[in-house]
Amino acid sequence: MEFDAVLIAPRRAQSVAQGLWHDRTINDDLDACVAACPDKLALTAVQAESEVTTRFTYRELAAMADRVAVGLTRLGVGRNDVVACQLPNWWQFTITYLACSRIGAVMNPLMHIFRERELSFMLKHGEAKVLIVPKLFRGFDFEQMVTALQPSLPELQHIVVVGGASANSFEAMLSGPAWENDADARDILARHRPGPDDVTQLIYTSGTTGEPKGVMHTANTTMANIIPYAGRLRLGADDVVLMASPMAHQTGFMYGLMMPIMLRASAVLLDIWEPLKAIKLIRAEGATFTMASTPFLTDLSKNVAESGKTIPTLRTFLCAGAPIPGPLVEQARRVLGTKIVSAWGMTENGAVTLIDLDDDDERAFTTDGYPLPGVELKAVDVDGATLPAGQAGKLLVRSCSNFGGYLKRQQLNSTDADGWFDTGDLASIDAQGYIRITGRSKDVIIRGGENVPVVEIEALLYRHPAIAMAAIVAYPDERLGERACAVVVPKPGQSIDLPTLVDFLKSQKVAVQYIPERLIVRDAMPSTPSGKIQKFKLRDMLREDKA
The missing domain is CATH 3.40.50.980 (Rossmann fold)
Structure with a gap:
């Protein structure tokens, strides 16, 4: 395979000179680790269904x-x-x-x-x-x-x-x-x-193109993120990292697989999220840190409260993937005794912003953190002009952990000559540098931390013989953050219901998590004069429950 990671070479010299790239590999x-602590427990992997536990020094x-x-x-x-x-x-x-x-x-x-x-x-x-x-x-x-x-x-x-x-x-x-x-x-x-600039990871992410994009990372780009991430969270060799988020996501891969080795710490893997088993595992293994999306935190808090089994070793829970409700942070702090850290990031960069451990708890539900060392952010208007503090606009990132590019799709790299990457998200940045994600220009729904490839699913719906127009939009969900709703206009004389729609998408071999969980049938779509569906109006109607 020939990898076209064209975003690496232009920033190598500066990144090394500034100490942001460390020129080492895993x-x-x-x-x-083998030289310094060969007999230290490195990895504990638990299979929930079989209850088999495997350990490695x-x-x-x-x-x-x-x-x-x-x-x-x-x-x-x-x-x-x-x-x-x-x-x-x-x-x-x-x-x-x-x-x-x-x-x-x-x-x-x-x-x-x-x-x-x-x-x-x-x-x-x-x-x-x-x-x-x-x-x-x-x-x-x-x-x-x-x-x-x-x-x-x-x-x-x-x-x-x-x-x-x-x-x-x-x-x-x-x-x-x-x-x-x-x-x-x-x-x-x-x-x-x-070498440290060779591609080491190819990981796919869904975007607005309707097809997944292959994100290329090197040792330098991933480690340039993990090192300051661990530093801000004050993680070290004495920590035990619990990872129940999938390692096929950047969360699990970077912070559950790579980071513990880089810190000479211990990792504990859980393959199926079952809150009671997670509680038992945290208590048995002395887990001190974990990172997961909001539903994990909701489940953990609820089950600790109901079971009475406390988890005093878990000092920090980094929650990302969707905004954290204020009451959840308050409940988690009270029930778990754990610091809740909000963050924002992307497959292309890893975690970009985190709050501090010393920040007020309110920061966790009112902001998505501030940039890690080696990261610059700006919010710009439609003309590319930087916006003043507090005003929402298109979020651009220039980061030492920025990816090497999309495999075979350089035209989609969304990175300008000065290294600014267009995240596709909308955000405001306050006077202290903390960001708040206010929306997404990407047409992607985040369901429980999992990106739903909206364009691809819509394209499949248009193949259904009874559907004339289709749009998929998010609606809020207390546990998962968002769920997907399909809004469709049937062809004349045709009808469609949710079970039929679900069966059709299953026949197309679509992942279950990508299938809409709600259906609204309309006579017409709100649209622009050019015929483009105005999804914001559909979202507004869903929020107001007037659809």
């Missing part, structure tokens, strides 16, 4: 990473080859990334909710050579799905199955044989290590 940090983690790295080369994986991984928060996910990093391969994390439609595009666009999936997870047969897809994916040479019993199982192909003892293993591991 390999360097893992090796440092740093010595064991590095040894398994080496083993799987050599195993991947036996499958033909080399430098800049893409290894796609559609796993929940299992230890094999962490090991796969570390193994890829050992040999200069690129990890492509894929959400486990993705089905044929999303996967077929991403795997083809990213030219994945190897795909790692669970055999079964939450009752779904992933092996069956991807095996049926493979003939349409000419670059995909191997499917590796975790939990399978066949010859293509993860254990048989990667983690079982002692590949690291082969005669050429040391040479392979020494010769193929990537």
Whole structure:
């Protein structure tokens, strides 16, 4: 694979000179852990359904990473080859990334909710050579799905199955044989290590184009975010990081997989969010920090209050992905005794703004934080002029953690010659530099921290024989932040109801989380003179419940 990460080279010299890029990779940090604390517990991975717990010390983690790295080369994986991984928060996910990093391969994390439609595009666009999936997870047969897809994916040479019993199982192909003892293993591991500006992660995000975009990150761009992030949160080697947010999201990947290794801390992974199990895990493992979206905080607060099982070790809960209601912050502080930190970020940058630990609790529900070191922000009007404090406009970011570009889509990089990236969001910035996201110019709904690709789902609805016009808009939800509502105009003489719409989208192999949960049928859409649907009017009607 040839990666066109064109946004890296122009800012390298300045980023290094300013001390914002550290010119190291996760390999360097893992090796440092092995040298300094080889027998420290590095990783605890819990499978909620089977209740199986797997643990690794740093010595064991590095040894398994080496083993799987050599195993991947036996499958033909080399430098800049893409290894796609559609796993929940299992230890094999962490090991796969570390193994890829050992040999200069690129990890492509894929959400486990993705089905044929999303996967077929991403795997083809990213030219994945190897795909790692669970055999079964939450009752779904992933092996069956991807095996049926493979003939349409000419670059995909191997499917590796975790939990399978066949010859293509993860254990048989990667983690079982002692590949690291082969005669050429040391040479392979020494010769193929990537540099800090090589692409190390390819992660897809949905936007307004109707198709996912492949975000390219390097060690320098990810670590330039993680280091100041951990600094502001005062995280260090004594911390235990609980990660129940999917590691196929940047939240889980950067702060649940990479950050603990960089800090020489311990990570605890939970694959299915079950509040009572999370409480038990926090108490048993002494978790001190976690990051997740608002529904996780709601569930945790509610269940601690109801169960009476306190979690005194959990000092900090960073909540991002949607605004945090004020009453929730107050409840969480009272029930959990935990500092609630608000933040805002993107797949393209990682976390960009955070409040301080010493800030008043009110900051958590009235702002989305202020920039991390190495980050500049400005709100501009439609002509690009910087707006005064407190006035909302288009939010631009210039950051040391800005991505390398969108794979094969340089025209969509949204970054000008001066390095300013158009986030697609609207925000105001107060006199102290704290931001508040006020809306999104991107047509994306965030449901429980998961971006819903609105344009793509709308395009599918237009294929339904009974639908003449369709629009998907957000409506507020106390737990998830937002849910999706489909507003449709039927064709003359036709009718449509929600069960029919849901069945149709399921037949198109759409992820369940992307399917609208409400339907409104109208005779006409509010529109501009040119015929463009005025979604703000639909949102207003939903908010007023007058639709």
